[in-house]
Amino acid sequence: MLKADDTKKRVKFTAGVVREFVCDPDRVEQLLWDTDEKTLCIRARNSGSRSYYYQSRLSGKVIKIRIGS
Numbered sequence: 001m002l003k004a005d006d007t008k009k010r011v012k013f014t015a016g017v018v019r020e021f022v023c024d025p026d027r028v029e030q031l032l033w034d035t036d037e038k039t040l041c042i043r044a045r046n047s048g049s050r051s052y053y054y055q056s057r058l059s060g061k062v063i064k065i066r067i068g069s
Contacts, residue, residue, distance in 0.1 A: 010033045010034060010035040010038075011032065011033075011034070011035060012034070012035045012036065013034045013036070013040070013042070017032075018042060018050075021042055021044055021050070022044055022048070023044040023045055023046045023048075024046075025046060027046060028045065028046055029043055029044065029045045029046070030043070030044050031043050031044075032044070039054050039055055039056050040052065040053070040054055041053050041055060049069065050069060051066050051068065051069045052066070052067045052068050052069070053065060053066055053067065054067060
């Protein structure tokens, strides 16, 4: 399992990394960022759900676009 400290750095998304990534029980959600695609992340929630997002800026505001689970 990836620890909270591991989510502060970028990792290469592989099937194993995605499968093992879970949110810490004491947090509501955590993000894990990809090394190859800088705007791609996985958001894990403490409920167990995970979704892929692209995050960028538009007119100075941060936008997230969910692309799947």
